[in-house]
Amino acid sequence: MIFACIHGTSADLAQLPQIAAAFSPSFEQTAPDTIVFRIDGLQRLHGSPREIAEAIAKHAGSKINVAIAETADAAIIAARNFPGITVAPNLNDLDVSTLPLTEEIAQVFESWGIYTLDQLAELPENGLAERFGPHGVYLQQLARGAIHRPLKIFQPETTYEDRIELDHPVSLLEPLLFLIARLLNDQCARLLSNAMAANEVTIRLELEDGSNHDRTEHTRTLRLPVPMRESKSLLKLLQMDLEAHPPTAPTIAIALTLKPVHPRTVQTGIFLPVTPAPDKLELTLARIRGIVGENNVGIPQLLDTHHPHPFTLVPSPPILNPQSPIPGRQAFRYFNPPLHATIDLINNRPVRLSAPGIHGKVLHAAGPWRTSGDWWTTTAWNRDEWDIALSNGALYRIYSDPQWFIEGSYD
Amino acid sequence: MNPNAARVTTLGLRPDAKLRECLPTGIASIDALLTVDALLTQGQAQGFPRGAISEIIGPESSGRTTLVHSLLAASTAQLEICAYVDTDGSFDPVSAAAAGVALSQLVWIRCGHNAGHALKAADYLLHAGGFGVIVLDLCQVPPRISNRIPISYWYRFRRAIENTPTILALAEKEPVAKSCAALMLDLQRKKTVWTGAPGFSLLREVELEAASRKPVRPVTAQFKAKVLG
Numbered sequence: 356m357i358f359a360c361i362h363g364t365s366a367d368l369a370q371l372p373q374i375a376a377a378f379s380p381s382f383e384q385t386a387p388d389t390i391v392f393r394i395d396g397l398q399r400l401h402g403s404p405r406e407i408a409e410a411i412a413k414h415a416g417s418k419i420n421v422a423i424a425e426t427a428d429a430a431i432i433a434a435r436n437f438p439g440i441t442v443a444p445n446l447n448d449l450d451v452s453t454l455p456l457t458e459e460i461a462q463v464f465e466s467w468g469i470y471t472l473d474q475l476a477e478l479p480e481n482g483l484a485e486r487f488g489p490h491g492v493y494l495q496q497l498a499r500g501a502i503h504r505p506l507k508i509f510q511p512e513t514t515y516e517d518r519i520e521l522d523h524p525v526s527l528l529e530p531l532l533f534l535i536a537r538l539l540n541d542q543c544a545r546l547l548s549n550a551m552a553a554n555e556v557t558i559r560l561e562l563e564d565g566s567n568h569d570r571t572e573h574t575r576t577l578r579l580p581v582p583m584r585e586s587k588s589l590l591k592l593l594q595m596d597l598e599a600h601p602p603t604a605p606t607i608a609i610a611l612t613l614k615p616v617h618p619r620t621v622q623t624g625i626f627l628p629v630t631p632a633p634d635k636l637e638l639t640l641a642r643i644r645g646i647v648g649e650n651n652v653g654i655p656q657l658l659d660t661h662h663p664h665p666f667t668l669v670p671s672p673p674i675l676n677p678q679s680p681i682p683g684r685q686a687f688r689y690f691n692p693p694l695h696a697t698i699d700l701i702n703n704r705p706v707r708l709s710a711p712g713i714h715g716k717v718l719h720a721a722g723p724w725r726t727s728g729d730w731w732t733t734t735a736w737n738r739d740e741w742d743i744a745l746s747n748g749a750l751y752r753i754y755s756d757p758q759w760f761i762e763g764s765y766d
Numbered sequence: 767m768n769p770n771a772a773r774v775t776t777l778g779l780r781p782d783a784k785l786r787e788c789l790p791t792g793i794a795s796i797d798a799l800l801t802v803d804a805l806l807t808q809g810q811a812q813g814f815p816r817g818a819i820s821e822i823i824g825p826e827s828s829g830r831t832t833l834v835h836s837l838l839a840a841s842t843a844q845l846e847i848c849a850y851v852d853t854d855g856s857f858d859p860v861s862a863a864a865a866g867v868a869l870s871q872l873v874w875i876r877c878g879h880n881a882g883h884a885l886k887a888a889d890y891l892l893h894a895g896g897f898g899v900i901v902l903d904l905c906q907v908p909p910r911i912s913n914r915i916p917i918s919y920w921y922r923f924r925r926a927i928e929n930t931p932t933i934l935a936l937a938e939k940e941p942v943a944k945s946c947a948a949l950m951l952d953l954q955r956k957k958t959v960w961t962g963a964p965g966f967s968l969l970r971e972v973e974l975e976a977a978s979r980k981p982v983r984p985v986t987a988q989f990k991a992k993v994l995g
Contacts, residue, residue, distance in 0.1 A: 629931065630847045631896030639894040643875055643887045651876040655859035655869045666859040673847045673871050680839035680866035682792035685972055685991040686831035688905065691855035691879075704965075719960055721967045742969040742993075744958055749826040750969070763856065765972065765993065766831040766905065 356503075357404060359411060360391040360430035362420040372509065374415050378407075383427070383506040389434065391427045391506065408440045429500040446500060447473035454494050460487060472498040513549055515542050515613035524563045524605030528597060531560075531606055536590050538611040543586040546615060552582030555614035556589055558597075562604040573602040580672040581633035582616050588634045595641050599649075636672060661728050663736060663754075663762070664689075685765055687752070693760035696753060705741060705753065710761055715746035723755075786948075788813035789844075789899070789933060791836045795987035799978055800949070813840075814899075816931045818948035819924055821941050821980075826905075828953040829974035830937045832865075832991045834901050837935055839866035846898025846931075849873040849891050853884040854906040864994055881907050885919055892926040892934065904938040912942050920946035941979075950980035956988070969993050 359378070363371050368387050375382040375390045382392035394407050401407045408421045415421075422433035422441040433444035436453050449472045451464055463486070469475050475498040483491040496502045517538045525531050535558065546552060560573040575596050583589060619633070631639070644652050653670040696710035705717045722741030729735045738754045740762075745751060750765040790797045790813035797812040814820050814837060822830045839862075841848050848871060850857055855876045863869055873891075877884040881904065888902045904912050920943040923934055936943060941950055959971040970993060977986045 628844055628846045628898065629896050630845075631894055635894055636847075636896070639890050640873070642890050646883050646886055647875060647877050647880075651878065653874060654872060655857070655862070655874045657859060657863060657869065668874055668876070673873055675845055675847075676868050676870040677843050677845055678839075678866050678868045680792045680836065680843050681864065682836050682839070682866075683989060683991050684832070684835065684861065684865040685993045686835045686861045686865065687858040687994075688831055688856040689858055690906075719958070719967070721960060721962075721969050747826075748955065750955075750958065750972070763858070764826050765969070766827055766829065 358427045358430040359394045360434035362434035381508045384509045518610040526605040539586040546584040551615040552584040552618035553613035554582045554616045557612040559610040560606045561608035689763040696759045698759040719744040786815040799987035819934045820949040821936045821947045824953035835865035841898035842868035842871040848899045899933045952977045
């Protein structure tokens with residue numbers, strides 16, 4: 356194997372990957388100023404190794420060092436220390452400081468009188484291993500030019516952002532989705548090839564503004580609870596979002612951006628019950644949100660408060676967190692909103708109740724239970740609660756605030 | 767000749783009929799009431815049948831929601847994801863959590879008093895698949911509206927969940943799924959226990975009774991529900 360290394364000055368660092376890519380599709384960027392790649396297949400095209408090196412230097416057009424050696428590390432050391440073109444370099448006389456030495460090892464080498472790579476290569480390997488461990492052996496291998504390793508191939512950073520300009524403005528959603536699907540398919544294929552998924556999708560529609568030539572933008576961002584890369588699912592989510600929040604004018608350009616993240620990995624078990632697939636569940640919940648409203652779908656969460664409604668609905672996907680069932684606990688149902696009631700009192704105790712659809716004599720009443728709180732906020736409450744058994748056979752919780760309401764029933 | 771004819775007994779039971787998988791509620795008397803004696807098959811099954819529609823009916827304060835919470839608690843304890851389609855915004859997460867329902871495993875959908883939206887939401891959930899229990903709460907929907915739900919909806923729902931482990935539990939005043947339901951439990955409150963002296967009493971406990979109207983059982987199940995302090 357033959358390797359070429361190019362080492363550039365600070366002025367042309369950005370050009371180095373393009374120079375390397377002109378000669379080999381796979382190369383290692385060892386440092387911002389150093390790139391190494393194989394040139395085995397170039398001999399038929401350019402000739403001898405020296406001619407290849409000259410071709411590289413000519414292509415670079417600026418002052419760079421080119422070194423050709425049998426190992427990648429030898430080529431790197433040569434390119435960093437010999438100006439111009441170097442083929443099959445003799446590294447024997449190079450100073451040991453050209454190697455990646457720690458300060459401690461450098462002091463020891465100086466005390467031993469080891470100044471060149473040739474002297475280091477001559478030292479007994481076992482002795483170096485005893486004194487410096489694996490790093491000492493590695494340094495000697497470097498000095499001998501005996502390290503044969505595969506290259507760490509440079510992967511350019513993939514961007515997940517596409518934009519298309521339309522010839523004619525599109526005002527309907529269906530043809531717009533057709534174009535969005537094209538962008539999504541490309542980006543999802545890119546995600547798949549890089550083993551990534553997206554947890555955020557941003558679509559920016561540039562809209563035609565009839566009054567002047569300025570463009571207005573309609574931007575929607577979907578934050579996904581689980582990373583996804585199926586273009587069909589993402590398209591459906593975008594469709595439902597655009598249906599709920601349509602652009603106000605015809606679209607003349609579309610820009611789509613995905614935020615790449617590592618896909619979720621889940622260890623499933625044979626004996627675990629089946630749960631909804633995360634992407635399918637998200638799609639289902641998005642559909643339901645389209646019917647009942649965005650703030651009406653989620654998981655219930657209890658709040659640390661004595662408020663009469665100590666819970667909220669959080670728009671996040673369900674998470675497994677099992678608890679032990681406690682059978683035989685009386686449930687409560689709320690009337691939403693609470694029913695306004697008319698209560699007849701005798702000795703400050705309710706004796707008769709009348710509300711829309713509910714009438715009856717109070718057979719038993721327990722209370723009043725006075726609760727109040729949050730008086731320092733705008734959501735303060737202060738009320739007297741009663742549990743009552745009505746002659747219609749139901750158990751209710753009523754409260755006065757100071758008007759009377761039926762909060763709900765025990766069911 | 768019908769090849770199945772020989773398998774039909776005088777009781778109308780097929781010996782090779784498969785026993786449905788069931789989900790016990792955790793309330794011993796209810797589970798005993800719902801025990802399917804497998805005379806012609808192996809073993810027993812207790813609880814609500816999976817892959818079928820179950821109706822829990824009764825008047826107000828009859829224990830419908832208590833039973834629904836027990837069912838949800840049993841399901842979430844088995845690491846299942848459940849859904850509560852709340853037609854009238856009446857769900858109380860506090861009493862559900864007290865019954866042991868893992869709230870983080872429960873998808874709560876508030877439908878804003880719209881039974882049509884509730885049916886559509888239930889339809890999407892059933893067809894998404896993978897849920898343990900889906901509760902469709904129609905308790906506060908007036909019978910004049912719930913009786914107008916086309917029967918085709920229930921056939922569609924039954925078809926969507928058969929051969930799956932999902933239970934569709936309907937909580938309501940009067941039966942709506944009727945022939946599409948595999949189980950119909952009729953609940954009523956028998957007794958309310960108040961403690962303390964008159965004038966200073968406290969609601970402590972409710973005694974409830976469940977009767978199975980489908981399949982018809984000659985016995986009923988009694989169970990108690992403690993009120994949160």
